[in-house]
Amino acid sequence: MEFKTIEGGVCAAKGFKASGVYCGIKENPTKKNDIAMVVSEVMCNTAGVYTQNKVKGAPVIVTKKNLEKSGGKAKAIIVNSKNANTCNADGEEKANEMCRLTAEALGIKPEEVIVASTGVIGQVLPIEPIKNAVPQLAEKLSYTGNIEAATAIMTTDTVKKEYAVEFEIGGKLCRMGGMAKGSGMIHPNMATTLNFITTDCAVSVSMLQKALSEIVKITYNCLSVDGDQSTNDTCMLMSNGLAGNPEITSEGADFDTFKAALYQVMANLTRMLAKDGEGATKLLTCVCSGAPDLDTAIIVAKSVIRSPLFKCAMFGSDANWGRILCAIGYAEADFDINKVDVSLASKAGKIDVCENGAGVDFSEDEAKKILTEDEIDIYIDLKLGTEKATAWGCDLTYDYVKINGDYRS
């Protein structure tokens, strides 16, 4: 299933408003937005997946507690960039204060607020700028505020990431849209970085969580920029039901349609995150097919996407396929390396580089032409079964080192 894409990001679905402003959490001469708010006109069912890092950002802890208290109900998101509010003694206190301020400005309960932060770890979050910003954010909320919000959550991102689709359920037109941020410290093990998806399609809390967990596994969790799993990874899905469809409360055709829409939104946001990986000049998409099971396909595809040596070779447009085989070989999964085929492709063409685990003759000129493009596909066939998975990543470049050798200052 492929759905029609629409504009509007987190405001694409009916009844969602957003806003973003600059409040000065950190000195910033460009005055780029650094805090955003997303609000639904009516109460939402909400699902979330969070980082599995033992170091959890205070906002992650507070959001989980809020949703437990509210039974998975929420109306608003408050999110800042420039400071992760992580590894701070007063982190939870500050995160709670952000929820309290938001609740007060909107006339809702603090536990109906989702809070998130991204930025430097281990620096005390200044609350004054946020205190000043929250009433402004509430006032500026609009149905076209998605761009202001998507800009506010960017850190080292060079472009904002938004995607939205429309689809039909129970004869009703539904919409779903999302925004995401993340450029470095990206190797999610539950969700990645910050991702907020809103929909007007009515879905129960439990089915919303089921859909999100299933799709996160094959989208965000198949993304790696640098192998560093963040402390603040958060992916939230909010459904306000304003499309008017009969609520999805069980598996079936409607649930499948909903999941297909969710896959399309999340896979496209994942692709955008990979393409805008810190310092990246190339998007790498690795498809592992012929796997005996889905997990094997995911593990193999991610292993290749994560290999620094392979990522450097792609930066240099060098068809050094031995590094692909090496990364397949250390993937922790069961398969027969002597059956593996590998091809490289881009819009300039496709070549086979390895068959049954051994090299095949190919034209280096043709390979160079293919790899000089900025979107490269790597196809791996394990020839053992019918399962398949895609992983997304980017090349490793001088700029990655530059950006991260001097991030705090």
Place this chain on the structure above:
Amino acid sequence: MEFKTIEGGVCAAKGFKASGVYCGIKENPTKKNDIAMVVSEVMCNTAGVYTQNKVKGAPVIVTKKNLEKSGGKAKAIIVNSKNANTCNADGEEKANEMCRLTAEALGIKPEEVIVASTGVIGQVLPIEPIKNAVPQLAEKLSYTGNIEAATAIMTTDTVKKEYAVEFEIGGKLCRMGGMAKGSGMIHPNMATTLNFITTDCAVSVSMLQKALSEIVKITYNCLSVDGDQSTNDTCMLMSNGLAGNPEITSEGADFDTFKAALYQVMANLTRMLAKDGEGATKLLTCVCSGAPDLDTAIIVAKSVIRSPLFKCAMFGSDANWGRILCAIGYAEADFDINKVDVSLASKAGKIDVCENGAGVDFSEDEAKKILTEDEIDIYIDLKLGTEKATAWGCDLTYDYVKINGDYRS
């Protein structure tokens, strides 16, 4: 125990000769040595640890078979750089041919030869240059050939790596020395890259293997340059017994002394490998103490050493300790993150940056001064027990990207 270091590398122990020559496995205007031989005058007991990558270089497979056939006995090593002889349809045939040629030149059996290769994966190994070189190598064997040999196994290494010690067992003076190569694709899971250690101390095959496996775990396996586990990792330990000590056949004081000597040789070679990591400007040594068990200490120390973001921060001399906490947090081990202390040190001083999982105030100027040095120590205290481990790595720099964006050509 700390032993006296001596010169001589793989020729430091009695009865070991070595040689190295340039044979032209790959066009090379500098004519750097690309093939080496190490020979013992008498038969050796031999132990080995090898890569756990599913893609195994043909030499790894052949060496294992040889030692099985000979019951762990060997007299010679033949090893080339510039070509890994891996992922080639005729790989085992060529590796066997290398053993046959060596055996013929030395008048020994092919199964008494250890064969190893390092270099590009997936390119057919040209056998003609090797055929020509083997008789030359046999002729040039000498007690001072260790430098020629250590140079021959270098790939992107910028310096040769040798280390040797002397120690006493059963009233006899024993010597042990080794050479190692490896600069990229270093994240060993058994041994790393190529490491050859020779000793004249008499040790049975089974105790030799026991010592090697135990010490590999806390030295080579605690090294990471880039997280890429090579297909050709091989670590060999040969003992010819010429020191005349009573053979070590069981645990006890003699075995402990032998292991202490082996640790000193291997830890120092590991340190040299880390310091000469591809593109590295800084050696990073991470000591995790206060662990409930050895495995936890190793896992935590390696997780930090492997983090690309932390490695970039060290390149930039930036005390971004949040990245250390982040990497500790995603280490797959059990501990309480809220107890963790972290300090940074170098010969310029030492500062605490994190206590009980949260940041502490420190002078950024002092931190900068400490991190501008080229050997940085990271101390992590889990405050849960008495176990401790060290991991070695290096910073991630522009040159790593440069070297690996253009390695094959």
